[in-house]
Amino acid sequence: MTRNLITIKTRDGESQTSVFRPDVGQGPWPAVLVYQDGRGVRQALFELGQRIASAGYFVILPDLFYRAGPFTPPDPVAFAQDAELRKQWQAKYMATATKANVRSDTEAFLAYLAGERDVSSLSIGTTGYCMGGGLSLSAAGNFPERVIAAASYHGGNLATDDPESPHLLASKIKAQVYVAGAVEDASFPDSQKRLLTDTLTAAKVDHVVETYEGAKHGWVPTDSVVYDRAASDKHYQTLLALFERTLKNAPKKS
Numbered sequence: 001m002t003r004n005l006i007t008i009k010t011r012d013g014e015s016q017t018s019v020f021r022p023d024v025g026q027g028p029w030p031a032v033l034v035y036q037d038g039r040g041v042r043q044a045l046f047e048l049g050q051r052i053a054s055a056g057y058f059v060i061l062p063d064l065f066y067r068a069g070p071f072t073p074p075d076p077v078a079f080a081q082d083a084e085l086r087k088q089w090q091a092k093y094m095a096t097a098t099k100a101n102v103r104s105d106t107e108a109f110l111a112y113l114a115g116e117r118d119v120s121s122l123s124i125g126t127t128g129y130c131m132g133g134g135l136s137l138s139a140a141g142n143f144p145e146r147v148i149a150a151a152s153y154h155g156g157n158l159a160t161d162d163p164e165s166p167h168l169l170a171s172k173i174k175a176q177v178y179v180a181g182a183v184e185d186a187s188f189p190d191s192q193k194r195l196l197t198d199t200l201t202a203a204k205v206d207h208v209v210e211t212y213e214g215a216k217h218g219w220v221p222t223d224s225v226v227y228d229r230a231a232s233d234k235h236y237q238t239l240l241a242l243f244e245r246t247l248k249n250a251p252k253k254s
Contacts, residue, residue, distance in 0.1 A: 010108040017062040020053035027118035029058040030247035032125045035132030038094050040065050042073040044221040055240050058119050067096040080225045099164045102135050103142050110146050123250035125149035125243050129220055134158055134166045141169025149246040151178045153235050154217050156187025159196040167196050170203035177207040178242050182215040
C-alpha cells in the first residue's frame with residue numbers, strides 16, 4: 001500500500017495530507033476522512049489509513065496541527081507518563097485544532113475530495129480517534145449533506161456542557177453513527193454515554209454507542225501504551241461494517 005503526500009490549502013495555511021488508495025482494482029472509490037488523535041500524524045496512523053484503504057476506500061489523513069508548524073511525534077511512553085510533556089504538547093499543538101478551526105479545515109478537505117477523480121461519490125465517511133472522535137461526529141453535524149457515516153473511537157468529551165459539544169449537533173446529523181468508548185475512560189464516563197445515546201435517539205439518528213470491556217482510552221493505534229489488539233480488531237470490524245452499509249451504496253458523482 002502506497003502513501004502519497006499532498007498539500008491541501010485551508011483558510012489558515014496548508015495541511016500536509018496523507019492519501020491512501022487500494023492496491024488492487026481501479027478507482028474511483030468511496031472516500032474516508034480520518035481525524036487524528038492528540039499525538040499527531042505518524043506511522044501508527046499511516047498503518048490505520050492503509051488498512052482502511054485496503055478494504056476498498058480512498059482515504060485521507062490530514063495533519064490538523066499544521067498551524068503550529070512541523071513536529072516530531074512524542075514518544076508514547078513519555079507522553080503517557082510525563083504530565084508536563086503532555087501539558088506543553090497540548091498547549092503548542094492540540095490547542096490549535098479547535099472545533100472551529102477544524103470545521104473550517106474540513107470545508108477544504110471536502111472540497112478536495114469533491115474534485116478528486118479517484119473518489120466515487122460526494123458522500124463520504126469519517127472516523128476519528130481520541131480528540132478526533134469528537135471531530136468526526138462534529139463533521140457529521142456540520143456537513144450533513146456530505147457525511148453519511150461517522151465513527152468515533154475512544155473519543156472524549158462527546159456530550160458535555162461545552163457549547164461546541166458534539167452531541168449538540170445531533171439534530172443536524174443524517175449519517176449513521178458508531179461510537180465506541182472504553183469502560184476505563186474518564187473522558188467518556190457513563191453519564192456522557194447516556195446523554196449522547198439519549199440525544200441521538202431523540203434526534204432519530206441511526207446509531208450505536210457502546211463501551212469496550214477491558215479497553216482503555218487510546219486502545220486503537222499500535223504505538224499506544226494501552227494498545228489492545230482484540231479491541232483494535234473489533235474497531236476495524238465495526239468501522240468497515242459501517243462503511244460497507246453506507247459508502248458502498250452512496251450515489252455516484254454526476
